[in-house]
Amino acid sequence: MKKLSIKLLAVALGLASGAVMAQESPWLVRARAVHIDTANKSDPVGGVGAANLIRVESKTIPELDVSYFLTPNIAAELILTYPQKHDVTLDGAKIGSFKHLPPTLTLQYHFAPAQTFSPYVGAGLNYTRISKVRLLDGAGDLENDSWGGALQAGFDVKLDRNWSLNVDVKKVQIRSDVYVSGARASKVKVDPVLFGIGVGYRF
Structure with a gap:
């Protein structure tokens, strides 16, 4: 009986060890190409009834995000990139540019x-x-500065134990008041939809 108990314990430890080794790391890193499709809603420059509307260009950028799985189903994701430059137009004519850095936590x-x-x-x-x-x-x-909400949906397709393909869509709230000679002239709602595709690596 003693020998049988020792053998059963050894088998149980072996199975537990294999289960631990089979568990995935909680860390997932993705690299994506993301197209920023700006909503381009603004208050008319000059007040109600004016036709002068400000637009912020759409563009495609690189993105890096890091996810940590708190449970097998729940993850926190930090979305990062470097400062992006956008041209700004007023009724189709370029009036300048700005840079923005938009880290997002979901x-x-x-x-x-x-x-x-x-x-x-x-x-x-x-x-x-x-x-x-x-x-x-x-x-x-x-x-x-601009603070706003973010909504996200997407999917991963596993290629092997570590690598996966990713498709992701986000709606992000980015807004700013516009000043001319120190006076508020308009409010721009960039509010972009971000379409992303990339690869992920689970450590």
Whole structure:
């Protein structure tokens, strides 16, 4: 009986050890190409009834995000990039540019993390730092900071134990007051939809 108990204990320890080794790391890193499709809604410059509308260009940028799985289904994701430059137009004519750095933190729910196809949804907070504003030959300016919500949906397709393909869509709230010669002239709602595709690596 004693020998049998020792053998059973050894088998149990072996199975437990194998289960621990089979567990995935909680860290997932992705690199994406992201197209920023700006909503481009603004108050008319000059007040109600004016036709002068400000537009911020759409563009494609590189993005890096880091996810940490708190549970097999719930993950926190930090979305990063470097400061991006956007041209600004007024009724189709370029009036300058600015740079923005928009780190975003979301909490996600992954519906089938152990499956080859794993969809997810997320929600969180965006902080955008606006810098190097050059509008109207120095007469124009923007707020330095923007806080807003973020919604997210996407899916991962596993290629092997570590690598996966990723498709991701986010709606981010980015807004700023526009000043001309120190006076508020308009409010720009950039509010972009971000379409991303890339690869992920699970450590």
